[in-house]
Structures are given as structure tokens and as C-alpha cells.
Amino acid sequence: MTLLRDRRFRLLWSGQLLSNIGDWFLLVAVPVYVFGLTGSTLGTGLAFVTQMLPALIWPPVAGVLVDRMDRFTVMIVADVARAGIMPLLVLADGDRLWLVYVVLLVQASFAQFFLPARQAVIPEVVGRGRELERANAWFSLSSGLMRLAGAPLGGLVYAAAGFHAAVLADSTTYAISASTLVGVRALSRRPGCPGPGPVAPAPGPGQAAVYLREAVDFLRGHRVLSGLLLVSAVFEGVDGALNVLFVPYAVHTLGSGSGGVGLLFAALGVGFLLSAPVGRRVAEARRLRVGLAGCLAVIDACLAVFFHTHAFVVALVAMGIVGVPGGAFALVVQVELQRGTPSALLGRISSAFAAGQMIAALLGATLSSVAVRPLGLTVVADAAMVVLLLGAVGAVALLPAGRVREKADPARRTRAHPMPATPPGEADAPG
Numbered sequence: 001m002t003l004l005r006d007r008r009f010r011l012l013w014s015g016q017l018l019s020n021i022g023d024w025f026l027l028v029a030v031p032v033y034v035f036g037l038t039g040s041t042l043g044t045g046l047a048f049v050t051q052m053l054p055a056l057i058w059p060p061v062a063g064v065l066v067d068r069m070d071r072f073t074v075m076i077v078a079d080v081a082r083a084g085i086m087p088l089l090v091l092a093d094g095d096r097l098w099l100v101y102v103v104l105l106v107q108a109s110f111a112q113f114f115l116p117a118r119q120a121v122i123p124e125v126v127g128r129g130r131e132l133e134r135a136n137a138w139f140s141l142s143s144g145l146m147r148l149a150g151a152p153l154g155g156l157v158y159a160a161a162g163f164h165a166a167v168l169a170d171s172t173t174y175a176i177s178a179s180t181l182v183g184v185r186a187l188s189r190r191p192g193c194p195g196p197g198p199v200a201p202a203p204g205p206g207q208a209a210v211y212l213r214e215a216v217d218f219l220r221g222h223r224v225l226s227g228l229l230l231v232s233a234v235f236e237g238v239d240g241a242l243n244v245l246f247v248p249y250a251v252h253t254l255g256s257g258s259g260g261v262g263l264l265f266a267a268l269g270v271g272f273l274l275s276a277p278v279g280r281r282v283a284e285a286r287r288l289r290v291g292l293a294g295c296l297a298v299i300d301a302c303l304a305v306f307f308h309t310h311a312f313v314v315a316l317v318a319m320g321i322v323g324v325p326g327g328a329f330a331l332v333v334q335v336e337l338q339r340g341t342p343s344a345l346l347g348r349i350s351s352a353f354a355a356g357q358m359i360a361a362l363l364g365a366t367l368s369s370v371a372v373r374p375l376g377l378t379v380v381a382d383a384a385m386v387v388l389l390l391g392a393v394g395a396v397a398l399l400p401a402g403r404v405r406e407k408a409d410p411a412r413r414t415r416a417h418p419m420p421a422t423p424p425g426e427a428d429a430p431g
Contacts (some may be wrong), residue, residue: 002131002134003131003134003135003138006126007009007127007187008125008184008187008188009125009126009138010134011138011180011181011183011184011187011300012122012180012181013135013138013142014127014180015176015177015179015181015184016118016139016142016177016179017142017146017171017178017326018171018176019079019174019176019177020142020143020150020413021146021150021153022169022172022173022350023146023150023173024146024150024153024154024158024173025150025153025154025158025166025169025170026086026166026167027150027154028154028155028158028166028169029154029157029158029163029167030047030089030100030104030165031047031048032099032158033100033164034047034097037097038084038097040339043097046101047100047101047104047374050101050104050105050108051104051105051107051108052108052362053105053108054105054108054109054112055108055112055354055355056136056308056355056358056359056362057112058109058112058113059112059116059351059354059355060351060355061353062112062113062347062351063115063116063212063215063348063350063351063352064211064212064346064347064348065113065344065347066113066116066117066346066347066348066349066350066351067120067211067344067345067347068211070122070185071117071120071121072117072121072181072182072184072185072188073185074113074114074117074186075114075117075118075121075178075181075375076178076181076182077113078110078111078113078114078117079114079174079175079177079178079181080117080174080175080178081106081110082107082110082111082171082174083171083172083174083175083178084171084210085103085106085107085110086103086104086107086113086167086170086171086174087167087168087171089103089163089167090163090164090167090168091164103184109293112351112354113324115350115354116346116347116351117347118350118351118352119200119334119337119338119346119347119350120260120338120343120346120347120350121184122135122136122139122337122338123338123343123346124188124343125184125188127295128338128339130284130300131258132335132338132339133280133283133284133335134277134280134333135330136280136283136331136335136338137276137277137279137280138276140272140275140276140279140327140330140331141273141276143196143272143327144269144270144271144274144275144276144323144327145270145273146325147265147268147269147271147272147273147323148266148269148270148415149269154166157169162422178259187256194317195230211348212348214219214345214348215345215348215349217351218341218349219349219352222340223398223399223400224288224336224340224400225336225337225340225341225342225349226398227394227398227399228288228292228333228336228337228353228399229295229352229353229356230394230395230398231292231391231394231395231398231399232329232333232356232357233356233357233359233360234360234387234388234390234391235296235329235331235388235391236357236358236360236361236364236383237360237361237363237364237387238385238387238388238391239361239363239364240360240361240362240363240364240365240379241364241365241367241368241384242364242368242381242384243365244301244365244368244369245307245368245372245377245380245381245384246264247261248372248377249306249307249377249381250264251313252322253310253377254310254311254312254315255312256310256312257269259310260371263316264315264316264319265408267316267317267319267320267323268319268322268323268326269323269324270320270323271319271320271321271323271324271326271327271328271402272323272324272326273323274323274324274327275323275324275325275326275327275328275331276327276331278324278327278328279327279328279329279330279332280331282294282331282384283330283331283332283336288336288395288398288399288400289395289399289400291328292329292333292392292395292399293392293393293395293396294325294333294393295325295328295329295332296325296329296388296389296395297389297392298321298324299322299325299326299329299388300385300388300389302318302319302321302322302325302393303318303322303381303384303385303388304385305318306318306319306322307378307381307382307385333353337349337350337353364384367395368380368384369382
């Protein structure tokens with residue numbers, strides 16, 4: 001419980017928990033509202049695609065800015081902007097449906113700047129020692145809670161008070177998150193408190209390419225992180241492919257209606273909720289080859305059961321178990337990314353991971369959608385599981401066999417500010 005005694009971490013975690021609750025409200029409310037206005041699955045699907053597009057456009061720019069600006073300021077500006085833009089959704093109606101897509105596009109664009117900044121801020125707040133696993137376990141716990149409770153809460157708000165109430169609730173949570181971040185930033189600037197070092201000036205257009213090349217060179221020379229990027233991309237690609245198949249299989253083969261689909265998602269949420277302590281233990285062991293390959297193998301086995309059973313109870317248990325290694329896998333990747341990347345590069349490397357994973361997810365979803373009609377759902381699911389098994393083999397081949405050496409954290413050792421962002425070519429060497 002040491003982390004909870006740290007006021008900075010309490011503010012950061014609680015603000016993000018509230019913000020995630022608001023996001024789940026919109027995750028439920030927007031597709032229901034759009035479908036009610038249009039009666040079109042195409043219009044509803046376009047709302048999801050609109051939120052994905054920024055992840056293909058902004059990561060290179062976002063990563064550079066996050067590494068060359070005050071990261072708390074980036075997060076605060078992103079939250080304030082989203083708190084201001086979301087209420088425009090209340091103006092959307094049948095004649096102004098385009099406003100929904102514009103607002104979602106802007107909101108998702110600011111998220112692409114917020115997320116790598118948060119990824120980089122966590123080790124600034126807790127250091128890169130044992131507390132890093134614990135901090136990410138707390139964030140994983142909050143993610144599991146939101147998976148389990150966020151959608152039902154969002155549905156209740158929508159049913160009881162309507163779309164406008166859900167929108168205003170989401171906007172309010174962004175404002176609260178911004179206020180907590182202001183508090184974390186103020187505490188981090190106190191004398192003797194470890195936090196971000198001096199801020200380097202934002203790059204000009206010509207410099208941005210140099211900074212991106214520096215990040216690419218770092219990844220190419222870092223065996224652990226380059227291997228993690230490839231393995232996590234395989235995981236996200238398979239996840240994207242199977243997400244396309246999940247609901248049709250549940251409805252047509254398992255014979256479950258919307259209530260049954262909801263139970264399956266709830267079981268997955270329970271698994272993610274339980275994954276936090278498991279992921280923390282795997283991360284603390286720092287045996288990536290064994291830990292990640294084991295997670296992928298268990299996921300593969302559970303998915304094989306899910307897509308080859310006609311018994312709903314068996315499928316429900318399999319889906320619940322999948323969430324445990326799935327959440328643990330994500331936690332371990334995040335911890336190793338934060339620990340293995342120098343602070344001066346963490347924004348760019350985080351954005352590279354996010355972009356690679358999103359591209360893989362979209363590719364997997366596209367291929368699955370195209371292949372399911374000529375090949376059949378079970379064949380496509382089996383092919384995806386073979387790819388995931390190859391990902392487990394890749395983890396064994398690409399990652400080190402023994403314990404991953406922990407990088408020293410001068411900020412935690414000396415209780416002084418960490419090294420400031422360095423100019424291109426002067427970042428820490430790959431460890």
C-alpha cells in the first residue's frame with residue numbers, strides 16, 4: 001500500500017479512474033444514439049472507425065511533442081480540450097449527425113497526445129523500481145473495474161437520463177481529471193520531489209524527422225523492446241480478428257441473445273480484474289520469454305475452447321479465464337516499455353507501440369471480415385489462433401531467456417530530478 005500513501009499517485013490514479021468511467025458512458029451511449037437516429041449499422045460502425053483513425057495519423061507527432069514538452073501540461077491541455085468539445089454532442093440530431101463524427105474525431109485525436117504522456121508520467125511519479133509494477137497493477141485493476149462496471153453504468157445513465165446526461169457526465173470527468181493533473185504537477189515541482197526535469201523546446205518541422213529517426217534507431221538496437229513490439233502487434237492483430245467473430249459466434253452458435261453477449265463481456269471483465277496481481281507477479285519475475293509465451297499459450301488454449309464449444313457455460317468460463325493472461329500480458333508489456341526506455345524517448349516509443357498495435361488490430365479485423373464469408377467463421381478463428389501460437393513461439397525466439405536486467409533509476413536513487421530530455425543522438429544507449 002506504499003503507493004497509496006503517495007499523494008501524487010493517488011491523484012493520478014483516481015483522476016484516470018473517473019475519466020475512464022466517463023469514456024465507458026460514451027462507449028455505450030454513442031452507438032445506441034447514432035443507431036437510433038439512423039437505423040443504420042453502417043452509421044454506427046462509422047462512429048467506431050472515426051475514433052480509430054487518429055491512432056493511425058497522430059502518434060509520430062504526439063510522441064515527439066510529448067518528449068519535448070512538459071508532459072503534465074500535454075495531459076492537462078488534452079483533458080481540458082476534451083471537456084470542452086464533448087458537450088457539442090448535445091447539439092447533434094438527425095440533421096446534424098456529422099457533428100457526432102467531428103466531435104469523436106477531435107476527442108480521439110487529443111487522446112493520442114494524452115496516452116503517451118501518461119505512459120511517460122507514471123515512471124516519473126513512482127520511479128522505475130518495484131513500485132512501477134505496483135503502479136501499473138493499480139491501473140490494470142481500474143481498467144478491469146471499468147470493463148466490468150462501466151458499460152452497465154453507462155447503460156443505466158443512458159436509460160434513466162438520456163444521451164445528453166451521458167455526454168455531460170463524460171465531459172465532467174475530463175474536467176476532474178485535468179484538475180487532478182494540475183495537483184500532481186504542482187506536487188512534482190516541489191523541491192526534492194522526483195519529477196520531470198527541465199523542458200526542452202518543442203521541435204521545428206525539420207527537427208521532428210531527426211527525433212523520429214532517433215526513436216527508430218533506438219528501437220532497432222534494443223532487443224527486448226523491438227521483440228515486445230512485434231509480439232504485442234501479433235497479439236493485437238489476433239484480438240482484432242477475433243473481435244469481428246465474437247458476437248456472431250455467440251449469437252448463432254452459442255444461441256445467446258444480447259443478454260448472453262453481455263454476460264460474456266462481463267466474464268472477460270472479471271478476468272481482467274483478476275489479472276492485475278498475476279501481471280504484477282509476472283513482471284516482477286522479469287522472465288519475459290517464459291511469462292509472455294505462457295500468457296499467449298493460455299489465451300490460445302482458452303480461445304480454442306470458446307470457438308469449439310456449443311455450451312454457453314463452457315464458453316463463459318473460457319472467456320473469463322482469457323481475461324487473466326490477456327490483462328497480465330498487457331501489463332507486462334507496459335512495465336517493460338516504461339522501464340526499458342529512457343525518459344527522453346518514452347513519448348516516442350510509447351506512440352510507436354500504440355501505432356503498431358492499432359495498425360495490427362485494424363489489419364486483423366479487416367482480414368477477418370473479408371475471409372469469414374468464403375472460409376467460414378471457425379476456419380478463420382482457427383487461423384487466428386495459429387497466428388497467436390506463432391506469437392508465443394516468437395516470444396521465445398525474440399526475447400532473452402534469463403531475467404531482464406533492471407535499469408538503474410537515478411531519480412529514485414538520488415531523490416533528484418531525472419535527466420532532462422536530451423538532444424538527438426545523446427539519449428541513453430539501449431540497455
